[in-house]
Amino acid sequence: xxxxxxxxxxxxxxxxxxxxxxxxxxxxxxxxxxxxxxxxxxxxxxxxxxxxxxxxxxxxxxxxxxxxxxxxxxxxxxxxxxxxxxxxxxxxxxxxxxxxxxxxxxxxxxxxxxxxxxxxxxxxxxxxxxxxxxxxxxxxxxxxxxxxxxxxxxxxxxxxxxxxxxxxxxxxxxxxxxxxxxxxxxxxxxxxxxxxxxxxxxxxxxxxxxxxxxxxxxxxxxxxxxxxxxxxxxxxxxxxxxxxxxxxxxxxxxxxxxxxxxxxxxxxxxxxxxxxxxxxxxxxxxxxxxxxxxxxxxxxxxxxxxxxxxxxxxxxxxxxxxxxxxxxxxxxxxxxxxxxxxxxxxxxxxxxxxxxxx
Numbered sequence: 001x002x003x004x005x006x007x008x009x010x011x012x013x014x015x016x017x018x019x020x021x022x023x024x025x026x027x028x029x030x031x032x033x034x035x036x037x038x039x040x041x042x043x044x045x046x047x048x049x050x051x052x053x054x055x056x057x058x059x060x061x062x063x064x065x066x067x068x069x070x071x072x073x074x075x076x077x078x079x080x081x082x083x084x085x086x087x088x089x090x091x092x093x094x095x096x097x098x099x100x101x102x103x104x105x106x107x108x109x110x111x112x113x114x115x116x117x118x119x120x121x122x123x124x125x126x127x128x129x130x131x132x133x134x135x136x137x138x139x140x141x142x143x144x145x146x147x148x149x150x151x152x153x154x155x156x157x158x159x160x161x162x163x164x165x166x167x168x169x170x171x172x173x174x175x176x177x178x179x180x181x182x183x184x185x186x187x188x189x190x191x192x193x194x195x196x197x198x199x200x201x202x203x204x205x206x207x208x209x210x211x212x213x214x215x216x217x218x219x220x221x222x223x224x225x226x227x228x229x230x231x232x233x234x235x236x237x238x239x240x241x242x243x244x245x246x247x248x249x250x251x252x253x254x255x256x257x258x259x260x261x262x263x264x265x266x267x268x269x270x271x272x273x274x275x276x277x278x279x280x281x282x283x284x285x286x287x288x289x290x291x292x293x294x295x296x297x298x299x300x301x302x303x304x305x306x307x308x309x310x311x312x313x314x315x316x317x318x319x320x321x322x323x324x325x326x327x328x329x330x331x332x333x334x335x336x337x338x339x340x341x342x343x344x345x346x347x348x349x350x351x352x353x354x355x356x357x358x
Contacts (some may be wrong), residue, residue, distance in 0.1 A: 001031075001335050004149060005174075006022055007021070007023050007031070007033065007034050007037075008020070008021060008034050008037040008038060008041075009022045009059070009082075009151065009191075010037070012045075012050070012051060013131070013201045014200075014201035014202045014293075014349055015050070015051065015053060015200070015201065015202060016051070016052070016053045016054070016055055016080070016200040016201055017041070017045045017048075017050040017051045017053070017054050017055070018036055018054075018055045018056075018057070018197075019041060019054065019055070019056040019057070020056075020057050020058070021034065021056070021057070021058045021059060021064065021065050021121075022059040023058025023059070023060070024058075024059045024061075025060075025315075026066075026069070027058075027060075027062055027063055027065070027066035027113060028040060028058040028059060028060070028063070028064065028065040028066065028118070029065065029067055029068060029069045029070075029071065029117070030069060030092065030117045030118075030121070031069040031070050031088070032084075032087065032088040032092075034092065034097050035088065035091050035092045036091060038095060038121065039091065039094070039098065039181060042054065042095075042098060042099075042102065046102070046103060046104065051080060051104065052104060052105070052204075053104060053105045053106075053107060053200050053205055054102070054104060054106045054107065055107045055109065055197055055200060056106070056107070056108050056109065056111055056121060056125070057109045057111075057197070057204075058109075058111070058112070058118075058123065060085050060260075061112070062112050062113055062263025063111065063112025063113030063114060063118070063120050063133075063135070064108070064109065064110055064111060064112060064113070064114045064119060064121075064122060065112050065113075065114060065115070065116045065117060065121060065304075066115050066116070067117045067118055067139075068088070068092065068116055068117035068136075068149075068236050068351045070143065070307050070311055071307070071312070072084070072085070072341050073085045073088075073303070073307065073312060074303075074304055074308065074311070074312060076298070076309040076354050077298045077304050078282070078301055078304045082295070082298035082299070085294075085298055086294075086295050086298070086343070089148070089291060089295070090291065090345060091249075092117065092120065092149060092150060093120075093148070093149065093150070093287045093291055093347070094345075094347065095120075095121070095165060096120040096121070096124050096149050096150045096283075096287060097124075097150070097284055097287055097347055099120075099121065099124045099125055100124035100125075100283050101302055102125075102126070104145060104153065105126050105127055105205045106125040106126050106127065106162055107125065107126075107127040107128075107129065107197075107200065108121070108122035108123070108125040108128045108129065109129050109193060109197065109204060109233050110122050110123070110128055110129060110130045110131075110134050110136065110178070110184060111129075111130075111133055111190055112133050112134065112135065113135050114134060114135070114136045114137075115135075115136070115138070115139055115172075116137075116138060116139065116140065116148075116149065116151075117139045117149050117170065119149060119150075119151055119154070119183070120135065120148075120149025120150055120151070121149075122248075123136075123154055123183045123184070124150055124154075124283070127185060127186070127205055127209070128183070128184040128185045128186070128189065129184070129185070129186050129187075129188050129193075129196075130152065130174075130175040130178050130179065130184040130186070130187055130188075130197070130216070131189060131193065132175060132189060132190060133190060133191040134174055134175045134184075135172045135173075135174065136172065136173050136178050136183055136184075136263070136289075137166070137170055137171060137172040137173065138155065138166060138170060139170035139172075140152040140168060140197045140264065140266065140318070141167075141168060141170055141262040141266040141267055141270055142168075142234055142261075142306065142310060142329060143172050143263075143303065143306035143307050143309075143310050143311070143318075144255065144260055144262075144263040144265070144266050144297070144300065144302030144303045144304075144306030144307070144318065144320065145263075145266060145271055145294075145297055145302075145303055145306065146266055146269050146270045146290075146293050146294070146297060146336070147167050147270060147273070147274075147290075148290045148291075148293070149290070149296050150203075150283055150286060150287055151276040152167065152270075152273045152274050152276050152286055152289075152290060153280075153283050153286035153287070153288075154182065155167045155181070155274060155277075156274050156275075156277040156278045156286075157182055157192060157318060158180075158181040158182055158183075159180065159181070159182075160219055160225055160228065160229040160315075161229045161231075161232035162180070162181050162225070162228060162230040162231060163181065163274060164271070164274050165221075165228045165255065166181070167270050167271075167273075167274050168232075168237070168259055168262070168267055168270055168271065169238070169255055169258045169259060169262075170258075171255075171258070171264070172222075173219065173221065174217070174219060174220070175187050175216050175217060176216050176217050176218050177219030177220060177221045177222075178217030178219075179216055180219055180221055180222060181220075181221070185316025186209055186213045187213060187214055187215070187216035188212045188213055188214065188311070189214055189219075191222065192212045192214075194251060196208055196211075196212040199211065199212075218297075222226060224251055227244075227247050227251070227252050230243065230247075231243035231244050231247060231255075233274040236271075237259065237264075237267045237268050237271055237325050238270075238325050238326065240259070240271075241259050241260065243255050243323070244256035244259070252276070262305055263318070263320050264320055264322055264323070264327065264328050265299075265300065265302055265320070265322065265328050265332060265333075266302060266306075267325065268325065268328045268333050269293060269297075269333050269336045272333050272336075272337070273289065273290070273293055273336075273337075275291060276337070277289065282348065284347035284348040285348040287345060287347050287348075288344065288345045288347050288348050289311050289337065291340070291344070291345035292336065292337055292338065292339070292340055292344075292345075293336045295343070296336040296337075296338070297334060297336070299344070300346050302318075302319045302320055302321060305319060305320065305321070306320075312313075323341050
């Protein structure tokens with residue numbers, strides 16, 4: 001197989017090992033085999049004393065990674081029994097946890113589009129680089145799904161209610177806001193990325209950062225904190241939407257209208273997931289919760305319909321079921337958090353159920 005056909009390119013140069021996601025026509029969307037290859041490479045490099053740093057980048061000009069291969073999830077949920085998707089998520093979430101605990105510097109170059117699963121293989125790293133081209137999002141509610149890959153863990157840690165806003169709306173953010181929300185660490189202009197990664201061949205990460213990190217451009221969320229924090233503390237999604245409309249500002253109104261276009265079920269489950277994540281503690285416990293939620297989503301109409309509308313048919317007109325927020329009951333939401341028994345992800349070991357956190 002040639003490099004052009006390989007979906008993950010691996011090579012070492014001096015003290016650095018490089019992972020390149022190589023599906024540029026699919027915006028480097030992750031499939032199961034890619035997850036397995038990354039994990040195997042991390043295993044080899046963890047025990048290789050010649051490797052001091054791991055760097056992950058995306059092929060092509062558009063971005064690091066647009067997420068998981070949701071076409072495959074759509075087909076599995078519609079025509080299969082969901083086991084393929086569950087197996088993919090099991091390995092993907094384990095990889096996310098591994099990246100977060102990796103014993104060597106893990107440098108994620110978050111240039112261009114970084115969404116969904118792309119956040120999972122980057123924002124858990126120890127060194128996260130954004131550029132003026134970065135567009136970062138967890139857009140799952142728009143396809144009838146819920147932020148995963150540790151996304152609810154990361155967004156739960158964002159200042160105030162910024163993470164709740166991003167999780168529910170799926171809004172894209174740039175470098176400044178990614179840094180504000182704790183999804184990134186450093187700003188490097190995209191024109192300097194090649195020199196930066198080349199320097200890692202024979203330069204410690206800290207020294208390379210000192211050479212290339214620049215002051216980051218201001219974001220937009222800091223100026224919106226007042227209404228975001230006020231509106232998103234409400235107890236229900238309905239109250240959040242009401243508060244956003246009542247605020248009267250154009251940005252708040254736009255956020256409310258965005259929410260009303262999202263899957264009502266996904267919105268309510270996402271709000272519950274974010275709030276539970278704040279009480280769960282370590283990433284592993286949150287990933288266990290996300291695995292339960294993701295597996296439950298496979299049996300819902302909204303996941304298949306959302307992917308159909310956004311990715312398959314691209315009519316951008318999903319027909320959600322239930323149609324309204326009022327029709328989604330507490331019982332409907334609670335079902336997503338039900339224990340899986342022998343099918344649990346089990347990253348946090350026994351006894352770590354979302355129910356014990358309230």
